[in-house]
Amino acid sequence: MSKKAYSYIRYSSPQQAKGDSYRRQFSKTVEYCKENGYELDTDLIYKELGKSASKPNEQKRLKKFIEDCETGRVEKGSLLVVENLDRLSRQKINIAMSQFLNILEYVDIYTLQDKKLYSNSDGNDKNQLIDIITSLVVMSRAYEESETKKLRLKEVWQEKRDKIQVKKINSSYPHWLTVSEDCKSFIIKEKAADAIRKIFELCNNGYGFSQILRYLNNNIEKYPTPSSRSKTGLWVRSTIQLLLSDRRIIGEIQLYKGAYKEKVAQGEAVKDYYPKIVDEETFLKAQISLKSRSIQKGKIGKYSFSNLFRGIAVCYNCSNVLEFVDKGKNNKRTRRYLTCTDAKRGGSCNVSTHYKYDELELMLLHLISENGFLPVKVDPSEIEIKIQKNKELKKSAENKLNILIEQDFTATAIINKIKDLNNEIDFLKKEIKELEDNLEKVEIKYTFEDLINEMKNEQDEDLKFNNRIRLNSYLKNKIKTIKIAKLHNIYMNFTMIDNSVYDAIIDIKYNLGGCEKKGDKDFKIKKLNGTENYSIDIRSWSLIKSFNLIILKYSDLMLGLENKNKNEEDLNDIDKLNKEINRVNLLISNFIKKDNDNSNDFEKILTEIMALYNLFK
CATH class of the missing domain: 3.90.1750.20 (Putative Large Serine Recombinase; Chain B, Domain 2)
Structure with a gap:
């Protein structure tokens, strides 16, 4: 029965994969085994392609061979064929020799280049001594050659570095x-x-x-x-x-x-x-x-990014995502909506309202303009460019620090360099924070007209597409969710990244919208069309906001009664409540339509709203 033979093939660099190294080593192994009556195990070919023999961590397949010898998977007394001993190791002589003798405990080793057989089973002590001396010389030479090559390469590259501004490195440069x-x-x-x-x-x-x-x-x-x-x-x-x-x-x-x-x-x-x-x-x-252009997965058109609320708008009732729906144009009017995904697919949410998208976007653009609660800044300023530069310097210093931390901490030069890098990182952190604080003070905000021009009126479709993507990315960095509800008007509840909450209401019928932060007396109002008159607008806003609280109460009440068996008394109460809501709504409508600045009329309507609110207690 033929003795088993195993092949170990190694070469150092990926460039050698483009050459003949693997084919040469394997074909010579096959040829030797055939001529000398060995059965080459082609299922267990141990190969390290593009791996260095001077780095033991890279020789995982050689370690696997030794493990297979120890477990018996590789038959004891069989043959390991290598091109030369330096394929097994180019490490220091004591390490290489220890590994060599360990392998010989299980198998013989044959080197193709010098046609030398190393065996532990040879009973001649003199032959074994000669083999050991020969292997020592070969492995010592392999280590010295490897170290010499490293040193020469290091010297060549150091010379190139020293003369880098005088003589260019001509082996590699960019395509331009x-x-x-x-x-x-x-x-x-x-x-x-x-x-x-x-x-x-x-x-x-x-x-x-x-x-x-x-x-x-x-x-x-x-x-x-x-x-x-x-x-x-x-x-x-x-x-x-x-x-x-x-x-x-x-x-x-x-x-x-x-x-x-x-x-x-x-x-x-x-x-x-x-x-x-x-x-x-x-x-x-x-x-x-x-x-500024991070985009989540989802469908977008070739030239359009229609939904500025993408990734942040949710249903007020169930908190599921609001989906953008485009039904095209009808009688020259666009039919674009946001609607609850759960309700649309027949889920548990029963709020199937289609919120008119263009109205919502108009309100959003007002809210994020220069007078809004979330003003968008214009193109990068000098301060912002300085921040970006400092962030890159900080990243570079952190990378250097991570490399040094793995070095010898007892070396004084390394300890001093670590201190210097830590100080540099701390300085850059402080400067970045100061610049970011200054940026908030000096940044120029978009006007509503700017936003309309860039998001809606821009003629270059590619540019408009990217303007809208960037704005959506900006919003997602500031806003967790916008809960949207349609009552007698559009209501938007903003929860910000810092957990602050804003309520916004827009009443298209009256061309008036407003926004206020919860727990804060400060608020902003906006006349969408027509001439602004602050004293009239502030009263109109107060009525709309107060009435909206009632509608929210009414909405919660109706949801609570949804699954309840309603008797005749319940139905009468609901009918009475609806009539009162419509009556008060008509009073508000007449007041706003007339641009009424009469404080007595305002107080009367506010009293009616409070009376209506008390019906819910």
Whole structure:
């Protein structure tokens, strides 16, 4: 019966996967086994592809082989075939030798390159001694070669770093540049640079990835894709995402230690290494713009983001999400609504009201304009750009600190550097807080007209799409939920991220709306159309607000009676209550229609409202 043989194949870098290393090692193993009567186990091929033998943590398959030897899965006395001993280890001689002898306890080892068989079963002590001395020499040489190679590479890279501003590293540079013949400067590829500038321009004007992608591909002759390997010859979303965050565009290069997944930033980023394609302010504005555009999953149209309440509007009755419904136009009137998802699908909620969307959006835009309770700020200011820059510096310092924390704490230089980084982080935190406080004081707020122009009247559909997305993202960062109810008017209950609560009422019939914070005497009112008259408007608002409290009481009462068997007395009481509500509502209507400034009439109606309110006690 043929003895079993097992193969261990290793190479160090991913680049070797593109070459012949694996095929060469495996084919030689197959050839040797065939010529010498071994049965190669092709089910158990132990391979470390792109792994270093000088890093024991990377050789997981070799450890698995040793475990299989210990458990008996690998037959004792069988053969392990490797290209050379340095495939097993390039560690220090004591570690490599210990591992080598451990393997020999279970199997023989054959090295293809020098055609050497190492065996523990050979009864000749002299042969065993020669084998051990030979293996020591081979493994010692492998370790020394590995260390020498590391040292040379380190010296070469250190020289390149030291001369980085004199002589450019010509082995790698971004696609929008080429290196000069003397390697002392980079030359900009203007067509590629124009495309990058256009990407940043579109991003800072409110365009998202999809819209930028569409724009570039519609103008592909002017802005050709940077990838020569693209099958379609078109731009892809991932390229745009990478470019918008690539600091090489503002001239920086970050040098790294290590390779691939293990690479670690080495030192500070070198500024002004590459020629700048855009300035730092433009780059930072793009980062701010990207952060303001988070969109949850859901359906959106190619050119439309219809629902500004998306992700925050819920049913007042059951707290389920309000769904946007667009039934198109009828007699030149849009039929767009918000409605309870639970009620629409036949759930337990019985409030199937269709809230007219345009009325709700109009009220929302009033509430978030310069005179509202949640004013939206305009494009990034100098303060906001400074905040973004400090946040990036803070992140960089935190990354360096995390790397140092894993180092030797007994080294004085490391202890001092950790202290310096902690101080830098604390300083940046304090400065960011001060800048954010100043931003609240100086930021310019949108007027209602600005919001109408950007959210509704903007002719560029792509730009309007992105304006609405950004506003929705802003709202979701400020608001937990908006509970919406339709009584005799539209009622919106806002719960903010800080748990403060605002009540807003809009009465389209009277072109008047208002908002107040719970537990606060301060409130805001707005005449939606017509001439404002504060003394009249404040009285009208007081009547609408007080009447709305009654309607809420009435709504709660009717929900409580919904599943109750109502007798004739109950029905009479409800009928009487409805008549009183309609009577008081008519008094309020007449008062507001006439722009009545008569305090006596106002007091009489307020008394009627209080009497109606008492009926619910």
